[in-house]
Amino acid sequence: MATVDITVDTFGSTVAENDTVLVDFWAAWCGPCRQFAPVFEAASAKHDDVVFAKVDTEAEQQLASMAGITSIPTLMAFRGGVLVFSQAGALPGNALEDLLTQVKGLDVDEVRRMAEEQAAQAAPEGGQQGGQPAEPSVDEAVESAADQLNALHGR
Known part of the structure; x- marks a missing residue:
């Protein structure tokens, strides 16, 4: 599968609607990014079951900021x-x-269970309805991904 370019508008749906997503944050002026690009592209050709996404940090500064990108390339x-x-x-x-x-x-179920536990610890009481977590909307997925990225980067 070829790599796909994602934007702030498509990031959340790409992450939410696919099982495994690998995201390369890069810029055209970045030497290490240019060296990594063929490695990323070659891996995308071998793994049809993974979405290989690229984010141009120059064109998508808002998304790069949301992701806490301070060095490139960054792989998520x-x-x-x-x-x-x-x-x-x-x-x-x-x-x-x-x-x-x-x-x-x-194990996807285990990953989600752990993420839900972390979210429950961080959220105020009553964050779930009926004891069952609801399927997230695309907006919630974007917000969740942004929250995860901010937590990862200590924000």
Whole structure:
């Protein structure tokens, strides 16, 4: 599968509607980003079950800010709509393959359960209706992803 460009408008739906999403935050002027691009593209050709998304931090400054991007390239992995990995720096091909194996091996139900527990601890009482979490809307998914990114970056 080829890589897809995502924007602040498509980020939430991309993360919410796909099982595994790998996001590369990059810029055209960034040497390490240009070196990592073929590695990312080659991995996308091998893994049809993963969405490989790219965010041009120059064109999508709001999204880069929401994500707390301070260094590029930065790679983020989402599994079941939950941020499970974030790291600045280019990865060599074998490390990217290892990361993909680990992310795809995660139990989605367990990832969501852990995310719900963390959200319940952070949210005021009464955040769920009837004891069951509701399926998030796309707006809620964007907000949740932004909250996860902010928490990751200590905001």
